Amino acid sequence: KRSGFTDEERRRIVEFSMLYAIAMQEKAGEHLREPGLDLVWSGEQARTEMYETPVSNIKGFEFLGRVRSFDNKYWREASVRRKPAYLRDYHLDEFLYTKSHARRRPKIPVTDAITIVAWSDHYYYTRKWGRRSLPPAAKRFSARREMTLELAGVIRRVVRDLIRRGAREIQLDSPAATQYQTVEDAKLVAESFNETTRGLDGTFSLHSCFPPKYGYGILFPHLLEAKNCSRFSFEYANRDGYAVGVDDGRRVGYEDLKLFRDYGYEKELGVGVVHVHTDRLPTLAAVRDRILYAQKVTDLPPEKIFVNPDCGLRTRSPEVAYAMLGLVAAVPEDAGARSHGRTRRPLHMEPGGGDTRLHRLGNRGRLDRPDSRGPLLHLPRPEVRQGSGMERGGGVRLGEGQENL
Template structure:
């Protein structure tokens, strides 16, 4: 992508279309689902006839057998990946993925692919949003590579370069209950206190789960992998542990690697962050906390203040720059995106190190809103390119 100034990128998830969710869940396929498939097909320039036939076929199977047979299930996955990729490309995003169409949620998919966990139930993330939370109940190991099928599917449909997101070791551990490592201490087994138990848990995940996953993606042909660590700074004293887990996940592997952190106090990363290795990009959320008025100076763009520290501590690492918020449906104007990009370029000093993007995955937004925000990201970036 080096030939494009300020390449735009997605960060991860998109919502799944209703026609996919309802059909795969063996619910009734309604006229609205057919209309949605056709309308988005028209909007994205994809002939939807085959998808409509898949939906009809699935509907017949639900009526007759109560289940959808595997060929149609796979076809539905392929179609939603194809639509999601095309949505991003048509919106003008340069580096894309499939909107994590085959993942229930970033934590859930990680736990389901790993030995040593049992589900415990849902807890609130924010508003009425929740995530399934598991407890570690035994030693952790990879059941099967999580995302190689997904990557191969995306590769088939994408015209733009791909970046594959994968949930990181520290976040998986931090979001889990611990019924194993701490218990070992109580029973006199591993002799670990609470801090040591967390450390062992995180590093076991890095060594036994994330690293083999990353290796599998590289073997499948992936060239750019983004390790998602939204929990990285939640416990300031454990930031060095997050960094060690990242380093152990990718040390010595050949590829482009990044880390995505969001809704966090980035100040807590410093000075530890200078010890990160084999990391090409920090993908960061900013727009959520930035005012919506125009302006390119520091007073107008207070949310981007910590970029100064990234420039000092990690001058070689590029920035995935959050310029559109994912937690509301108020689409940013291209002019606002432009100013956020120009402000970041002014701080970092090198536009080649800036990759404008949404703050995070857009899974909580409708496809219409997601499209508008991605388009604003692309259009605002284009305005910034014209200024530069």
């Protein structure tokens, strides 16, 4: 069945996929003494994708059409026609459902204002600033900045409501942080983060990916003005080689980590260790050395290193995604034993950028069948517990921007 779903059927499918994503993360590396990730999420299964869902639930936007983002992936671009305003907390039902079924601590990914602005048409603000007597570049930046900060205020209310209902770990997703490669825009990334989290009590992190070919350097040192940010989680593995080693020549993808050391950064770092746009899996030894190299060049203690995929796993099959999560779960144990001489896990594990969505779920037959890329992979089955909603319908509201399965 691919069409004609009732609202109840849609809700049950979404809730099953949320339970499935949670189980994948909590049971990743099931052969280990301590399997699973320390921080988990429900894979954004209740969202259409990271842009459309928030924009559908913020006043002031009108959708224009579909735009290609990567490979065969598209998003619906919107135009801001009037000042954005809060409509509803579009992640609250999703969070409450995840919180009630996750055994590990949930980390909520929230698309930041920088990314919504970068992926939208700025009609309302460009018309407003177009009347000013400023150079064209100054008009464009001023329009972006005003739109960004006003959106940050809307998102702050979304985050505030999540915190009031028990959320503690919130990740602002900013894949577009390096899209506008100017000093002013780099400063705006930090300003937007501070405005979104202003006056709120929680653990806030920032994830970014897809930097230009010369890396994240354009953001420094201005990014470090995001004073409320406890952890920066960036993608590195997609620019790295598969060889084993902890020297600069073997770990070219992790060169940007030196920026944190050079600017005296002492907080936490999330280090991407698996490339999410290929099915090719690195060896555990190579992933271990990526983490050991990160520790070496940042001078940070192990407890401040978080191990994660480069980004979300939405483009991977469930089999490959589970294998990648298994590497994330395994490497702290291995790196801890080798770097500390004892068999405990001094590092933390978390999902990648906000979207671990499993687009191919249900289209690949038996999920534990032999795969041509490797051995039999037994994926975890989500447990249907009393009150999960799976036995009688659900607890996740399918709102605007969430109806497409």
